[in-house]
Amino acid sequence: MEPLIIQGREFSSRLFTGSGKFSSNQVMEEAVLASQSELVTVALKRIDMHNENDDMIAHLKHPHLHLLPNTSGVRTAKEAIFAAQLAREALGTNWLKLEIHPDPKYLLADGEETLAACRELAKDGFIVLPYIQADPVLCKKLEDAGAAAVMPLGAPIGTNMGLQTRDFLRIIIEQSTVPVVVDAGIGAPSHAAEAMELGADAVLVNTAIAVSENPVAMAHAFRLAVEAGRIAYEARLAPRLDKADASSPLTSFLYNL
Amino acid sequence: MTFFDIFQQHEWETTQASIYAKTAADVERTLAKQGKRDLEDFKALISPAAQPYLEQMAVLSRQLTQKRFGKTLQLYIPLYLSNECTNSCVYCGFRHENETTRITLNEAQTLREATVIQQMGFEHLLLVTGEHPRQNGPDYLKKMLKLLRPMFAQISLEVAPMKTEEYQSLVDEGAYAVYVYQETYNAGRYAGYHPRGKKANMQFRLETGDRCGEAGMRKIGLGCLLGLEDWRTDSFFTALHLNYLEKRWWQSRFSVSFPRIRPFEGSFEPNSIVTDADLLQLICAYRIFNEEVEIALSTRERPAFRDNLVQLGVTTMSAGSRTDPGGYTENNKELEQFAISDDRDPETFTTMVRSKGYEVVWKDWDMCLQTR
Numbered sequence: 147m148e149p150l151i152i153q154g155r156e157f158s159s160r161l162f163t164g165s166g167k168f169s170s171n172q173v174m175e176e177a178v179l180a181s182q183s184e185l186v187t188v189a190l191k192r193i194d195m196h197n198e199n200d201d202m203i204a205h206l207k208h209p210h211l212h213l214l215p216n217t218s219g220v221r222t223a224k225e226a227i228f229a230a231q232l233a234r235e236a237l238g239t240n241w242l243k244l245e246i247h248p249d250p251k252y253l254l255a256d257g258e259e260t261l262a263a264c265r266e267l268a269k270d271g272f273i274v275l276p277y278i279q280a281d282p283v284l285c286k287k288l289e290d291a292g293a294a295a296v297m298p299l300g301a302p303i304g305t306n307m308g309l310q311t312r313d314f315l316r317i318i319i320e321q322s323t324v325p326v327v328v329d330a331g332i333g334a335p336s337h338a339a340e341a342m343e344l345g346a347d348a349v350l351v352n353t354a355i356a357v358s359e360n361p362v363a364m365a366h367a368f369r370l371a372v373e374a375g376r377i378a379y380e381a382r383l384a385p386r387l388d389k390a391d392a393s394s395p396l397t398s399f400l401y402n403l
Numbered sequence: 404m405t406f407f408d409i410f411q412q413h414e415w416e417t418t419q420a421s422i423y424a425k426t427a428a429d430v431e432r433t434l435a436k437q438g439k440r441d442l443e444d445f446k447a448l449i450s451p452a453a454q455p456y457l458e459q460m461a462v463l464s465r466q467l468t469q470k471r472f473g474k475t476l477q478l479y480i481p482l483y484l485s486n487e488c489t490n491s492c493v494y495c496g497f498r499h500e501n502e503t504t505r506i507t508l509n510e511a512q513t514l515r516e517a518t519v520i521q522q523m524g525f526e527h528l529l530l531v532t533g534e535h536p537r538q539n540g541p542d543y544l545k546k547m548l549k550l551l552r553p554m555f556a557q558i559s560l561e562v563a564p565m566k567t568e569e570y571q572s573l574v575d576e577g578a579y580a581v582y583v584y585q586e587t588y589n590a591g592r593y594a595g596y597h598p599r600g601k602k603a604n605m606q607f608r609l610e611t612g613d614r615c616g617e618a619g620m621r622k623i624g625l626g627c628l629l630g631l632e633d634w635r636t637d638s639f640f641t642a643l644h645l646n647y648l649e650k651r652w653w654q655s656r657f658s659v660s661f662p663r664i665r666p667f668e669g670s671f672e673p674n675s676i677v678t679d680a681d682l683l684q685l686i687c688a689y690r691i692f693n694e695e696v697e698i699a700l701s702t703r704e705r706p707a708f709r710d711n712l713v714q715l716g717v718t719t720m721s722a723g724s725r726t727d728p729g730g731y732t733e734n735n736k737e738l739e740q741f742a743i744s745d746d747r748d749p750e751t752f753t754t755m756v757r758s759k760g761y762e763v764v765w766k767d768w769d770m771c772l773q774t775r
């Protein structure tokens with residue numbers, strides 16, 4: 147399996163994980179370790195940035211794990227930029243999952259504000275991974291604005307509905323020059339495998355692991371699915387045919403002439 | 404347009420009759436429905452016809468709550484700042500006519516209270532006052548927000564309804580949420596419960612959610628006082644209110660609470676009894692109707708009841724609460740708004756929550772996310 151490279155950093159795992167919704171920080175840590183994920187997103191609102199002993203952060207202190215702080219909760223570019231700057235200072239990382247969803251019900255991203263914030267933050271030295279709708283044009287604009295990767299959704303956050311945006315993800319993957327991370331909506335390992343088979347560079351999974359009966363086992367299942375999907379993609383899938391080969395080829399008459 | 408316009412299109416008696424007319428078939432259809440449920444479904448879920456389906460409702464409610472909120476429970480604590488009140492709500496311990504000591508905490512007293520609260524580990528604070536524009540109005544609250552903002556991750560308000568500009572100024576000082584309960588949506592009976600004071604203006608109260616939304620308040624809390632009028636009808640109107648506000652003020656999040664009338668100084672007897680089974684039915688109905696709404700349950704409720712509701716739809720609870728101003732440094736039962744039923748300290752409470760397989764979330768906001 148080829149390693150994934152985002153802004154010069156190499157990842158041997160193509161599964162990114164979230165840290166919310168777990169029944170305890172201990173379970174979260176075990177699940178993240180079982181997933182072999184190397185990038186974990188953490189909501190700024192859930193942690194105490196100024197407390198070195200923050201319990202959630204303490205459970206994520208492993209040499210192979212990188213934190214990806216997210217701005218969940220902000221409604222505008224201005225709020226996102228302010229929060230990002232504080233996070234960089236307090237957490238010592240310039241990696242950022244840019245989330246601007248002014249709609250608290252479906253947590254759908256505001257493309258306009260996200261683009262504006264991405265432009266500013268990239269200029270300011272941040273490695274920006276924006277969470278967005280599966281909008282191919284917006285993804286290209288974000289690339290131009292300096293995004294290190296794009297994170298289009300498969301379905302609204304937490305819905306576990308799978309790749310509802312499949313046809314648009316295909317276009318995004320085809321056109322993108324930065325890694326495409328399918329984020330949100332992935333509810334089962336089969337969804338993750340499907341995204342990887344489509345050619346996504348990575349997937350981010352949180353709810354489906356955290357809320358399952360056995361988060362550690364589920365994290366393991368997602369690891370296997372992401373690997374299987376990626377290996378299949380690299381091995382190039384056999385084409386899907388609508389029907390069996392025609393029994394009377396259309397060109398066979400040539401031999402009878 | 405405000406909620407008042409929607410409200411006027413619904414009559415209490417016909418609404419009530421339509422809830423009680425729901426049948427087992429309506430309930431079954433609602434439970435089997437794929438996708439979002441609507442207000443007619445909500446009526447079925449709170450109807451007497453749904454009582455035999457409570458177990459099924461609880462299973463569904465737990466599943467939907469976990470999907471959205473995970474296996475977590477958020478904690479908050481109220482800080483009663485002032486029991487001074489010019490209203491005469493017949494059911495309330497703070498009512499103007501009650502001859503009790505009136506207190507409004509000054510800055511030094513508030514800081515002392517806040518420090519005790521902080522030491523307990525709380526990050527989410529709810530400021531509570533009676534309605535006394537001179538003593539505890541917007542200017543006083545602004546002062547308190549300035550003082551407390553550096554100490555907490557999130558500050559919410561359960562205070563008298565205000566004008567939009569006043570709410571805006573509180574948002575600027577760091578206010579996150581406003582909780583305003585309608586008490587009852589029965590227009591024919593509202594005046595009887597609220598005979599004097601600003602609260603007698605029912606329309607102004609009905610439009611409070613709209614003013615909060617317009618002011619950019621991040622969360623708006625709704626509810627009715629269970630025990631005043633028929634709880635099913637009042638809850639339908641609360642859901643109607645929620646449904647309207649969600650669409651109109653789409654950038655705010657919403658919460659519902661379920662204050663059940665408790666004994667208090669002045670001994671008001673509930674007109675309509677809400678049993679534990681009723682309250683559970685109502686909470687599950689809300690969750691099945693609205694997967695995103697936050698559901699809060701205070702220490703008015705008994706420990707045995709609260710413990711079991713951790714998993715069934717509730718997302719937010721208070722613990723270690725005092726309802727008398729100054730109560731964290733010196734408890735004075737005489738000054739309480741209502742008696743606490745669950746007086747466990749936060750440590751005992753969080754141990755219980757964890758034993759249910761749930762993580763306690765002390766902090767789910769940061770002042771840095773709301774720049775001025």
